[in-house]
Amino acid sequence: MLQLLNITFSCSDPERLAGFWATLLDYEGAPAGDSWIATDPRGEGARLRFNRMEKSETIEVPIHIDVNVPDREAELDRILQLGGQLVETKSHSIGDLSETWTVMRDPEGNGFCIQSPPNTPPHRYIGNVTFSCAEPRQLAAFWTEALGWPDEEIDQGFLQQLRDAGVAERDLSSLHAIRPPNGGRPRFLFQRREKSRPESYPIHLDFRTDDREAEVERLERAGAAVVETKEGQNLTFTILRDPDGNPFCVG
Numbered sequence: 653m654l655q656l657l658n659i660t661f662s663c664s665d666p667e668r669l670a671g672f673w674a675t676l677l678d679y680e681g682a683p684a685g686d687s688w689i690a691t692d693p694r695g696e697g698a699r700l701r702f703n704r705m706e707k708s709e710t711i712e713v714p715i716h717i718d719v720n721v722p723d724r725e726a727e728l729d730r731i732l733q734l735g736g737q738l739v740e741t742k743s744h745s746i747g748d749l750s751e752t753w754t755v756m757r758d759p760e761g762n763g764f765c766i767q768s769p770p771n772t773p774p775h776r777y778i779g780n781v782t783f784s785c786a787e788p789r790q791l792a793a794f795w796t797e798a799l800g801w802p803d804e805e806i807d808q809g810f811l812q813q814l815r816d817a818g819v820a821e822r823d824l825s826s827l828h829a830i831r832p833p834n835g836g837r838p839r840f841l842f843q844r845r846e847k848s849r850p851e852s853y854p855i856h857l858d859f860r861t862d863d864r865e866a867e868v869e870r871l872e873r874a875g876a877a878v879v880e881t882k883e884g885q886n887l888t889f890t891i892l893r894d895p896d897g898n899p900f901c902v903g
Contacts, residue, residue, distance in 0.1 A: 653800045654859035658701035663760050666702035672759055677776050697777050708850030713763040715855045720779035724768040735759045762854050780841040785896045788828040788842035794895050796830050797874045804829040857900045
């Protein structure tokens with residue numbers, strides 16, 4: 653099975669962008685050859701990698717990160733001081749249920765969200781890698797097979813609350829999540845919304861495996877498409893696309 657290695661950003665200034673995200677998340681930044689990485693000193697969160705690579709400008713980001721924080725409003729001011737940009741704050745209410753989140757951009761324009769869900773720990777962390785797609789359950793099914801991650805259980809009482817509030821059945825399937833079986837982070841969240849299809853994606857995912865060739869064959873059978881295999885500085889890796897066109901690497 654695949655193991656998530658990096659959430660990788662294509663950028664023009666890896667050191668600067670790594671510094672922004674390391675400070676935002678209380679990570680530690682360090683050079684890695686021509687790239688930079690940012691790692692969680694607690695050993696809990698996903699590692700971030702920053703490669704100097706071309707990327708397409710995009711508004712409807714295909715993949716973005718949701719950052720969970722103890723105090724969203726306080727965090728907004730802090731991120732602005734770090735060089736982030738405010739896009740907008742959104743709220744959504746259904747009956748007695750409500751949530752608020754703020755959409756932001758990092759210094760190179762990559763979109764991300766900050767939110768304070770119930771029972772958030774006292775530190776900042778990446779809660780979701782979020783995929784924008786047309787059919788969340790279908791894309792989630794591919795990644796469930798690819799990763800061996802189960803669907804996140806949804807309380808049936810909560811779903812009934814939504815139905816009672818007038819939410820249509822189709823809208824109940826507009827979000828779908830899978831989570832590492834050990835309860836780790838981040839989970840993958842799939843949401844029904846418009847997205848651009850850039851030539852060069854700003855963010856992609858890197859995975860490691862014990863047998864790359866066998867894993868690539870398995871992923872092809874699951875619905876992935878192989879783009880090419882490359883030789884890196886210390887490893888061979890294969891670039892693939894999931895059934896929705898999102899690129900990812902397996903090394």
